Amino acid sequence: xxxxxxxxxxxxxxxxxxxxxxxxxxxxxxxxxxxxxxxxxxxxxxxxxxxxxxxxxxxxxxxxxxxxxxxxxxxxxxxxxxxxxxxxxxxxxxxxxxxxxxxxxxxxxxxxxxxxxxxxxxxxxxxxxxxxxxxxxxxxxxxxxxxxxxxxxxxxxxxxxxxxxxxxxxxxxxxxxxxxxxxxxxxxxxxxxxxxxxxxxxxxxxxxxxxxxxxxxxxxxxxxxxxxxxxxxxxxxxxxxxxxxxxxxxxxxxxxxxxxxxxxxxxxxxxxxxxxxxxxxxxxxxxxxx
Amino acid sequence: xxxxxxxxxxxxxxxxxxxxxxxxxxxxxxxxxxxxxxxxxxxxxxxxxxxxxxxxxxxxxxxxxxxxxxxxxxxxxxxxxxxxxxxxxxxxxxxxxxxxxxxxxxxxxxxxxxxxxxxxxxxxxxxxxxxxxxxxxxxxxxxxxxxxxxxxx
Numbered sequence: 001x002x003x004x005x006x007x008x009x010x011x012x013x014x015x016x017x018x019x020x021x022x023x024x025x026x027x028x029x030x031x032x033x034x035x036x037x038x039x040x041x042x043x044x045x046x047x048x049x050x051x052x053x054x055x056x057x058x059x060x061x062x063x064x065x066x067x068x069x070x071x072x073x074x075x076x077x078x079x080x081x082x083x084x085x086x087x088x089x090x091x092x093x094x095x096x097x098x099x100x101x102x103x104x105x106x107x108x109x110x111x112x113x114x115x116x117x118x119x120x121x122x123x124x125x126x127x128x129x130x131x132x133x134x135x136x137x138x139x140x141x142x143x144x145x146x147x148x149x150x151x152x153x154x155x156x157x158x159x160x161x162x163x164x165x166x167x168x169x170x171x172x173x174x175x176x177x178x179x180x181x182x183x184x185x186x187x188x189x190x191x192x193x194x195x196x197x198x199x200x201x202x203x204x205x206x207x208x209x210x211x212x213x214x215x216x217x218x219x220x221x222x223x224x225x226x227x228x229x230x231x232x233x234x235x236x237x238x239x240x241x242x243x244x245x246x247x248x249x250x251x252x253x254x255x256x257x258x259x260x261x262x263x264x265x266x267x268x269x270x271x272x273x274x275x276x277x278x279x280x281x282x283x284x285x286x287x288x289x290x
Numbered sequence: 291x292x293x294x295x296x297x298x299x300x301x302x303x304x305x306x307x308x309x310x311x312x313x314x315x316x317x318x319x320x321x322x323x324x325x326x327x328x329x330x331x332x333x334x335x336x337x338x339x340x341x342x343x344x345x346x347x348x349x350x351x352x353x354x355x356x357x358x359x360x361x362x363x364x365x366x367x368x369x370x371x372x373x374x375x376x377x378x379x380x381x382x383x384x385x386x387x388x389x390x391x392x393x394x395x396x397x398x399x400x401x402x403x404x405x406x407x408x409x410x411x412x413x414x415x416x417x418x419x420x421x422x423x424x425x426x427x428x429x430x431x432x433x434x435x436x437x438x439x440x441x442x443x
Contacts, residue, residue, distance in 0.1 A: 012423050014443050015424040025427070026331065026332050030318050248309075
Protein backbone atom coordinates (compact mmCIF):
# COMPACT_ATOMS: atom_id res chain seq x y z
CA UNK A 1 0.00 0.00 0.00
CA UNK A 2 1.23 3.46 -0.90
CA UNK A 3 1.73 5.61 2.18
CA UNK A 4 3.58 8.70 3.07
CA UNK A 5 3.74 11.01 6.02
CA UNK A 6 2.48 14.53 6.14
CA UNK A 7 2.77 16.41 9.41
CA UNK A 8 2.34 13.90 12.20
CA UNK A 9 -0.32 11.69 10.64
CA UNK A 10 0.09 8.69 8.40
CA UNK A 11 -1.96 9.10 5.25
CA UNK A 12 -2.98 7.05 2.27
CA UNK A 13 -1.64 8.44 -0.99
CA UNK A 14 -3.41 8.18 -4.33
CA UNK A 15 -1.88 6.60 -7.40
CA UNK A 16 -0.34 8.74 -10.11
CA UNK A 17 -2.34 9.22 -13.28
CA UNK A 18 -1.86 11.16 -16.50
CA UNK A 19 -2.90 14.83 -16.64
CA UNK A 20 -6.30 15.41 -15.10
CA UNK A 21 -7.38 11.77 -15.11
CA UNK A 22 -7.20 11.16 -11.33
CA UNK A 23 -10.99 10.95 -10.92
CA UNK A 24 -11.66 9.02 -14.12
CA UNK A 25 -14.32 6.37 -13.45
CA UNK A 26 -13.60 2.71 -14.32
CA UNK A 27 -13.51 1.87 -18.01
CA UNK A 28 -16.66 0.34 -19.45
CA UNK A 29 -16.55 -2.98 -21.29
CA UNK A 30 -20.27 -3.30 -22.01
CA UNK A 31 -19.90 -2.84 -25.75
CA UNK A 32 -17.40 -5.68 -26.16
CA UNK A 33 -18.58 -8.06 -28.86
CA UNK A 34 -20.88 -5.53 -30.52
CA UNK A 35 -20.62 -4.03 -34.01
CA UNK A 36 -22.30 -0.70 -34.66
CA UNK A 37 -23.03 0.77 -38.08
CA UNK A 38 -22.61 4.54 -37.94
CA UNK A 39 -24.50 6.35 -40.70
CA UNK A 40 -22.96 9.79 -40.70
CA UNK A 41 -24.31 12.98 -42.22
CA UNK A 42 -21.01 13.42 -44.06
CA UNK A 43 -22.39 10.83 -46.46
CA UNK A 44 -20.08 8.04 -45.32
CA UNK A 45 -21.01 4.98 -43.25
CA UNK A 46 -18.62 3.34 -40.81
CA UNK A 47 -18.42 0.11 -38.84
CA UNK A 48 -17.23 0.14 -35.26
CA UNK A 49 -16.54 -3.25 -33.67
CA UNK A 50 -15.54 -3.61 -30.04
CA UNK A 51 -13.23 -6.65 -30.30
CA UNK A 52 -12.31 -6.93 -26.62
CA UNK A 53 -11.64 -4.75 -23.59
CA UNK A 54 -8.68 -3.05 -25.21
CA UNK A 55 -9.12 -3.06 -28.98
CA UNK A 56 -11.76 -1.97 -31.46
CA UNK A 57 -11.92 -2.10 -35.23
CA UNK A 58 -13.05 0.96 -37.13
CA UNK A 59 -13.30 1.82 -40.77
CA UNK A 60 -15.52 2.83 -43.64
CA UNK A 61 -18.23 0.26 -44.29
CA UNK A 62 -17.24 -2.23 -46.96
CA UNK A 63 -13.56 -1.34 -46.74
CA UNK A 64 -10.76 -2.74 -44.63
CA UNK A 65 -10.99 -1.67 -40.99
CA UNK A 66 -8.05 -0.92 -38.71
CA UNK A 67 -7.58 -1.90 -35.10
CA UNK A 68 -7.08 0.72 -32.38
CA UNK A 69 -6.63 0.73 -28.60
CA UNK A 70 -9.60 2.49 -27.02
CA UNK A 71 -11.16 3.74 -23.80
CA UNK A 72 -14.89 3.58 -23.20
CA UNK A 73 -16.60 5.46 -20.36
CA UNK A 74 -20.24 5.92 -19.42
CA UNK A 75 -21.97 9.21 -18.79
CA UNK A 76 -25.43 7.77 -18.48
CA UNK A 77 -26.96 4.30 -18.36
CA UNK A 78 -27.13 4.14 -22.19
CA UNK A 79 -24.72 6.88 -23.31
CA UNK A 80 -21.12 5.95 -23.97
CA UNK A 81 -17.96 7.95 -24.59
CA UNK A 82 -15.42 6.17 -26.78
CA UNK A 83 -11.95 7.53 -27.52
CA UNK A 84 -8.94 6.35 -29.47
CA UNK A 85 -5.82 7.60 -31.17
CA UNK A 86 -5.95 6.96 -34.92
CA UNK A 87 -2.49 5.47 -34.88
CA UNK A 88 -0.55 6.02 -38.08
CA UNK A 89 -2.74 8.88 -39.28
CA UNK A 90 -0.97 11.82 -40.90
CA UNK A 91 -1.57 14.44 -39.68
CA UNK A 92 -1.88 12.94 -36.19
CA UNK A 93 -5.53 12.31 -35.33
CA UNK A 94 -7.80 11.29 -32.49
CA UNK A 95 -11.34 9.98 -32.76
CA UNK A 96 -14.01 10.40 -30.12
CA UNK A 97 -17.60 9.20 -30.22
CA UNK A 98 -20.63 9.85 -28.10
CA UNK A 99 -22.72 6.74 -28.66
CA UNK A 100 -26.30 7.37 -27.56
CA UNK A 101 -27.78 3.89 -27.56
CA UNK A 102 -31.10 5.10 -26.18
CA UNK A 103 -31.84 7.26 -29.24
CA UNK A 104 -29.54 5.39 -31.65
CA UNK A 105 -27.59 8.58 -32.39
CA UNK A 106 -23.90 9.40 -32.62
CA UNK A 107 -21.80 12.55 -32.33
CA UNK A 108 -18.19 12.24 -33.50
CA UNK A 109 -15.11 14.39 -33.18
CA UNK A 110 -12.26 13.62 -35.58
CA UNK A 111 -9.54 15.86 -34.23
CA UNK A 112 -6.23 16.49 -35.99
CA UNK A 113 -3.10 18.37 -35.02
CA UNK A 114 -0.14 19.65 -37.00
CA UNK A 115 -1.89 21.36 -39.90
CA UNK A 116 -1.43 24.96 -38.85
CA UNK A 117 1.94 26.29 -40.08
CA UNK A 118 2.02 29.18 -37.60
CA UNK A 119 0.92 27.16 -34.56
CA UNK A 120 1.96 23.57 -35.30
CA UNK A 121 0.43 22.28 -32.06
CA UNK A 122 -2.98 23.77 -32.79
CA UNK A 123 -5.69 21.10 -32.81
CA UNK A 124 -8.48 21.12 -35.34
CA UNK A 125 -11.70 19.43 -34.19
CA UNK A 126 -14.19 18.25 -36.78
CA UNK A 127 -17.55 17.44 -35.23
CA UNK A 128 -20.06 15.40 -37.20
CA UNK A 129 -23.42 13.83 -36.45
CA UNK A 130 -25.20 10.71 -37.49
CA UNK A 131 -27.35 7.77 -36.52
CA UNK A 132 -26.59 4.26 -35.32
CA UNK A 133 -28.45 1.72 -37.42
CA UNK A 134 -30.98 -0.06 -35.23
CA UNK A 135 -31.27 -3.85 -35.15
CA UNK A 136 -34.41 -3.63 -37.33
CA UNK A 137 -32.43 -1.67 -39.96
CA UNK A 138 -34.13 1.68 -39.35
CA UNK A 139 -32.44 4.99 -38.60
CA UNK A 140 -33.44 7.83 -36.29
CA UNK A 141 -34.10 10.97 -38.35
CA UNK A 142 -33.35 13.26 -35.38
CA UNK A 143 -29.83 14.44 -34.50
CA UNK A 144 -27.98 15.64 -31.44
CA UNK A 145 -28.01 19.42 -31.83
CA UNK A 146 -26.17 22.60 -30.97
CA UNK A 147 -27.74 24.26 -27.96
CA UNK A 148 -27.79 27.48 -25.97
CA UNK A 149 -29.12 25.79 -22.83
CA UNK A 150 -25.74 26.07 -21.09
CA UNK A 151 -25.28 29.76 -21.85
CA UNK A 152 -25.05 31.93 -18.73
CA UNK A 153 -24.18 28.98 -16.48
CA UNK A 154 -20.85 28.11 -14.88
CA UNK A 155 -19.66 24.86 -13.33
CA UNK A 156 -16.77 24.25 -10.99
CA UNK A 157 -15.21 20.96 -12.10
CA UNK A 158 -13.07 18.93 -9.70
CA UNK A 159 -10.63 16.61 -11.50
CA UNK A 160 -8.62 15.65 -8.42
CA UNK A 161 -5.30 17.24 -9.13
CA UNK A 162 -6.89 20.12 -11.02
CA UNK A 163 -9.99 22.21 -10.51
CA UNK A 164 -11.39 24.79 -12.88
CA UNK A 165 -14.57 26.76 -13.49
CA UNK A 166 -15.97 26.58 -17.00
CA UNK A 167 -18.08 29.64 -17.67
CA UNK A 168 -20.41 29.05 -20.60
CA UNK A 169 -20.39 32.62 -21.90
CA UNK A 170 -22.18 32.14 -25.23
CA UNK A 171 -23.02 29.40 -27.71
CA UNK A 172 -19.59 29.80 -29.28
CA UNK A 173 -17.27 30.86 -26.43
CA UNK A 174 -16.45 29.81 -22.90
CA UNK A 175 -14.37 31.47 -20.21
CA UNK A 176 -12.10 29.88 -17.65
CA UNK A 177 -11.63 30.89 -14.03
CA UNK A 178 -10.94 29.50 -10.57
CA UNK A 179 -13.04 29.55 -7.41
CA UNK A 180 -12.04 31.97 -4.65
CA UNK A 181 -11.38 28.98 -2.37
CA UNK A 182 -9.32 27.29 -5.07
CA UNK A 183 -7.15 30.37 -5.46
CA UNK A 184 -6.58 30.58 -1.70
CA UNK A 185 -5.50 26.94 -1.72
CA UNK A 186 -3.12 27.53 -4.63
CA UNK A 187 -1.62 30.53 -2.86
CA UNK A 188 -0.23 28.29 -0.14
CA UNK A 189 0.20 24.97 -1.96
CA UNK A 190 1.34 26.04 -5.47
CA UNK A 191 2.49 29.68 -5.32
CA UNK A 192 3.91 29.59 -8.87
CA UNK A 193 0.57 28.45 -10.31
CA UNK A 194 -1.21 31.02 -8.15
CA UNK A 195 1.06 33.74 -9.51
CA UNK A 196 0.20 32.79 -13.11
CA UNK A 197 -3.53 32.33 -12.58
CA UNK A 198 -4.00 35.48 -10.51
CA UNK A 199 -3.22 37.47 -13.67
CA UNK A 200 -6.00 35.72 -15.55
CA UNK A 201 -9.20 37.70 -16.17
CA UNK A 202 -7.69 40.90 -14.79
CA UNK A 203 -6.89 43.01 -17.87
CA UNK A 204 -7.95 40.48 -20.46
CA UNK A 205 -10.49 37.70 -20.21
CA UNK A 206 -9.39 34.11 -20.83
CA UNK A 207 -11.85 32.99 -23.46
CA UNK A 208 -11.78 30.19 -26.01
CA UNK A 209 -14.06 29.03 -28.83
CA UNK A 210 -16.24 26.03 -28.03
CA UNK A 211 -19.13 23.88 -29.16
CA UNK A 212 -22.09 22.94 -26.96
CA UNK A 213 -24.27 20.08 -28.10
CA UNK A 214 -27.36 18.64 -26.47
CA UNK A 215 -27.47 14.85 -26.37
CA UNK A 216 -30.63 14.56 -24.28
CA UNK A 217 -32.11 16.26 -21.23
CA UNK A 218 -29.30 16.99 -18.80
CA UNK A 219 -26.63 15.40 -21.04
CA UNK A 220 -24.43 17.71 -23.07
CA UNK A 221 -21.23 17.66 -25.09
CA UNK A 222 -18.87 20.53 -24.47
CA UNK A 223 -15.91 20.79 -26.84
CA UNK A 224 -13.22 23.40 -26.30
CA UNK A 225 -10.15 23.87 -28.45
CA UNK A 226 -7.45 25.82 -26.61
CA UNK A 227 -6.73 28.14 -29.54
CA UNK A 228 -5.84 31.19 -27.47
CA UNK A 229 -3.52 29.12 -25.29
CA UNK A 230 -1.80 27.88 -28.44
CA UNK A 231 -1.32 31.39 -29.71
CA UNK A 232 0.01 32.65 -26.40
CA UNK A 233 2.23 29.80 -25.24
CA UNK A 234 2.53 27.47 -28.21
CA UNK A 235 0.48 24.65 -26.81
CA UNK A 236 -3.11 23.92 -25.97
CA UNK A 237 -5.29 20.90 -26.42
CA UNK A 238 -8.69 19.96 -27.74
CA UNK A 239 -10.94 19.03 -24.83
CA UNK A 240 -14.05 16.98 -25.44
CA UNK A 241 -16.43 16.55 -22.50
CA UNK A 242 -19.61 14.53 -22.11
CA UNK A 243 -21.41 16.07 -19.15
CA UNK A 244 -24.23 14.52 -17.15
CA UNK A 245 -25.75 17.45 -15.30
CA UNK A 246 -28.45 15.23 -13.78
CA UNK A 247 -25.68 13.53 -11.82
CA UNK A 248 -23.16 16.38 -11.88
CA UNK A 249 -20.22 14.59 -13.35
CA UNK A 250 -18.50 14.36 -16.66
CA UNK A 251 -16.18 12.16 -18.65
CA UNK A 252 -14.04 13.22 -21.58
CA UNK A 253 -10.65 13.35 -23.18
CA UNK A 254 -7.71 15.67 -23.80
CA UNK A 255 -6.02 15.45 -27.21
CA UNK A 256 -2.82 17.30 -28.07
CA UNK A 257 0.48 17.56 -26.23
CA UNK A 258 1.44 17.42 -22.57
CA UNK A 259 3.63 19.88 -20.65
CA UNK A 260 6.76 18.02 -21.76
CA UNK A 261 5.78 18.44 -25.41
CA UNK A 262 4.89 14.77 -25.89
CA UNK A 263 1.69 13.64 -27.61
CA UNK A 264 -1.20 13.05 -25.21
CA UNK A 265 -4.64 11.60 -25.69
CA UNK A 266 -6.18 10.41 -22.44
CA UNK A 267 -9.60 10.13 -20.85
CA UNK A 268 -10.72 11.70 -17.59
CA UNK A 269 -13.66 12.31 -15.28
CA UNK A 270 -14.75 15.05 -12.90
CA UNK A 271 -17.33 16.08 -10.33
CA UNK A 272 -19.22 19.33 -10.87
CA UNK A 273 -20.91 22.05 -8.88
CA UNK A 274 -22.75 25.06 -10.28
CA UNK A 275 -20.84 28.25 -9.60
CA UNK A 276 -21.88 31.90 -9.55
CA UNK A 277 -19.73 33.56 -12.22
CA UNK A 278 -22.11 36.43 -12.89
CA UNK A 279 -19.34 38.99 -12.46
CA UNK A 280 -17.16 37.38 -15.14
CA UNK A 281 -20.16 36.77 -17.39
CA UNK A 282 -21.10 40.46 -17.25
CA UNK A 283 -17.75 41.62 -18.64
CA UNK A 284 -17.23 42.30 -22.32
CA UNK A 285 -14.95 40.01 -24.29
CA UNK A 286 -11.43 41.32 -24.73
CA UNK A 287 -10.57 38.69 -27.35
CA UNK A 288 -13.47 38.47 -29.78
CA UNK A 289 -15.72 41.03 -31.47
CA UNK A 290 -19.24 40.08 -30.51
CA UNK B 291 -40.30 17.62 3.74
CA UNK B 292 -37.95 15.31 1.84
CA UNK B 293 -37.53 11.85 3.29
CA UNK B 294 -34.42 11.50 5.42
CA UNK B 295 -32.88 8.12 4.76
CA UNK B 296 -30.37 7.78 7.58
CA UNK B 297 -27.90 9.66 9.73
CA UNK B 298 -25.12 8.94 7.21
CA UNK B 299 -27.28 10.08 4.27
CA UNK B 300 -28.12 13.30 6.09
CA UNK B 301 -24.45 14.05 6.75
CA UNK B 302 -23.40 13.37 3.15
CA UNK B 303 -26.23 15.45 1.65
CA UNK B 304 -26.37 18.35 4.14
CA UNK B 305 -29.65 17.11 5.59
CA UNK B 306 -30.97 16.06 2.20
CA UNK B 307 -30.64 19.59 0.80
CA UNK B 308 -28.02 18.59 -1.81
CA UNK B 309 -28.54 15.92 -4.45
CA UNK B 310 -25.60 13.53 -4.29
CA UNK B 311 -23.44 12.62 -7.30
CA UNK B 312 -25.38 9.91 -9.08
CA UNK B 313 -24.07 6.67 -10.48
CA UNK B 314 -24.46 4.98 -13.81
CA UNK B 315 -25.75 1.44 -13.68
CA UNK B 316 -23.61 -1.22 -15.28
CA UNK B 317 -24.84 -3.81 -17.76
CA UNK B 318 -21.45 -5.50 -17.68
CA UNK B 319 -22.36 -8.35 -15.37
CA UNK B 320 -25.37 -9.59 -17.26
CA UNK B 321 -29.05 -9.45 -16.59
CA UNK B 322 -30.05 -8.58 -13.03
CA UNK B 323 -33.20 -9.76 -11.24
CA UNK B 324 -35.98 -7.17 -11.24
CA UNK B 325 -35.38 -5.83 -7.73
CA UNK B 326 -31.60 -5.68 -8.21
CA UNK B 327 -29.12 -3.26 -9.74
CA UNK B 328 -25.35 -2.98 -10.00
CA UNK B 329 -22.70 -0.32 -10.40
CA UNK B 330 -19.06 -0.69 -11.40
CA UNK B 331 -16.53 0.66 -8.89
CA UNK B 332 -13.29 -0.70 -10.36
CA UNK B 333 -12.40 -3.25 -13.01
CA UNK B 334 -12.60 -5.85 -10.25
CA UNK B 335 -15.32 -4.68 -7.88
CA UNK B 336 -19.02 -4.13 -8.48
CA UNK B 337 -21.61 -3.11 -5.90
CA UNK B 338 -24.82 -5.05 -6.31
CA UNK B 339 -28.10 -4.09 -4.66
CA UNK B 340 -30.14 -7.12 -3.81
CA UNK B 341 -33.40 -6.06 -2.23
CA UNK B 342 -32.39 -3.12 -0.05
CA UNK B 343 -28.93 -4.48 0.73
CA UNK B 344 -25.55 -4.08 -0.91
CA UNK B 345 -23.35 -7.01 -1.79
CA UNK B 346 -19.97 -7.10 -3.48
CA UNK B 347 -19.30 -8.84 -6.78
CA UNK B 348 -15.62 -9.62 -7.23
CA UNK B 349 -14.94 -10.11 -10.94
CA UNK B 350 -11.74 -11.99 -10.09
CA UNK B 351 -13.52 -14.76 -8.18
CA UNK B 352 -16.91 -14.28 -9.91
CA UNK B 353 -18.40 -14.44 -6.41
CA UNK B 354 -21.20 -12.30 -5.02
CA UNK B 355 -20.44 -11.87 -1.33
CA UNK B 356 -21.49 -9.93 1.69
CA UNK B 357 -18.92 -7.41 2.92
CA UNK B 358 -18.45 -9.67 5.98
CA UNK B 359 -16.52 -12.14 3.88
CA UNK B 360 -13.55 -9.80 3.46
CA UNK B 361 -10.92 -9.42 6.17
CA UNK B 362 -11.00 -6.45 8.54
CA UNK B 363 -8.01 -4.14 8.09
CA UNK B 364 -6.63 -1.13 9.95
CA UNK B 365 -4.39 0.36 7.29
CA UNK B 366 -6.30 3.61 6.97
CA UNK B 367 -6.60 4.26 10.71
CA UNK B 368 -5.47 7.80 11.39
CA UNK B 369 -6.05 8.97 7.81
CA UNK B 370 -7.47 12.49 7.86
CA UNK B 371 -8.90 13.95 4.69
CA UNK B 372 -11.91 15.62 3.12
CA UNK B 373 -14.61 13.79 1.19
CA UNK B 374 -17.58 14.84 -0.90
CA UNK B 375 -20.63 12.92 -2.08
CA UNK B 376 -22.66 15.97 -3.12
CA UNK B 377 -21.88 19.30 -4.80
CA UNK B 378 -20.74 21.82 -2.21
CA UNK B 379 -20.80 19.34 0.69
CA UNK B 380 -17.11 18.86 1.50
CA UNK B 381 -16.69 17.04 4.77
CA UNK B 382 -13.60 16.71 6.96
CA UNK B 383 -13.17 13.00 7.58
CA UNK B 384 -11.03 10.92 9.89
CA UNK B 385 -10.56 7.17 9.78
CA UNK B 386 -10.22 5.79 13.31
CA UNK B 387 -9.87 2.32 14.78
CA UNK B 388 -13.48 1.09 14.69
CA UNK B 389 -15.11 4.30 13.57
CA UNK B 390 -15.09 7.06 10.98
CA UNK B 391 -15.78 10.70 11.69
CA UNK B 392 -17.52 12.45 8.80
CA UNK B 393 -18.24 16.11 9.36
CA UNK B 394 -19.25 16.32 12.99
CA UNK B 395 -20.72 12.83 13.20
CA UNK B 396 -18.96 9.65 14.25
CA UNK B 397 -20.07 6.31 12.81
CA UNK B 398 -19.03 2.87 14.01
CA UNK B 399 -17.40 1.14 11.04
CA UNK B 400 -15.73 -2.11 10.12
CA UNK B 401 -13.09 -1.45 7.47
CA UNK B 402 -12.38 -4.39 5.19
CA UNK B 403 -9.77 -4.80 2.48
CA UNK B 404 -10.01 -6.22 -1.03
CA UNK B 405 -6.66 -6.57 -2.72
CA UNK B 406 -4.24 -3.69 -2.51
CA UNK B 407 -6.41 -0.78 -3.49
CA UNK B 408 -9.96 -1.31 -2.25
CA UNK B 409 -11.35 -0.59 1.18
CA UNK B 410 -14.91 -1.48 2.13
CA UNK B 411 -16.40 0.66 4.88
CA UNK B 412 -19.23 -1.27 6.44
CA UNK B 413 -21.28 1.19 8.44
CA UNK B 414 -24.71 -0.41 8.76
CA UNK B 415 -25.96 -3.64 7.21
CA UNK B 416 -27.44 -1.54 4.41
CA UNK B 417 -24.78 1.17 4.26
CA UNK B 418 -21.58 0.30 2.46
CA UNK B 419 -18.88 2.57 1.04
CA UNK B 420 -16.18 1.43 -1.41
CA UNK B 421 -12.98 3.49 -1.27
CA UNK B 422 -10.77 3.08 -4.36
CA UNK B 423 -7.49 4.12 -2.75
CA UNK B 424 -5.74 4.37 -6.09
CA UNK B 425 -8.00 6.95 -7.75
CA UNK B 426 -9.36 8.36 -4.46
CA UNK B 427 -12.91 7.69 -5.61
CA UNK B 428 -15.82 6.65 -3.41
CA UNK B 429 -18.87 4.56 -4.26
CA UNK B 430 -21.67 3.90 -1.82
CA UNK B 431 -24.93 2.06 -1.47
CA UNK B 432 -26.93 3.74 1.25
CA UNK B 433 -30.34 2.33 2.11
CA UNK B 434 -30.51 0.93 -1.41
CA UNK B 435 -29.39 4.06 -3.25
CA UNK B 436 -26.13 4.19 -5.24
CA UNK B 437 -24.11 7.39 -5.02
CA UNK B 438 -20.49 8.28 -5.66
CA UNK B 439 -17.97 10.85 -4.52
CA UNK B 440 -14.33 11.65 -4.10
CA UNK B 441 -11.57 11.96 -1.56
CA UNK B 442 -9.58 15.17 -1.73
CA UNK B 443 -6.23 14.56 -3.40
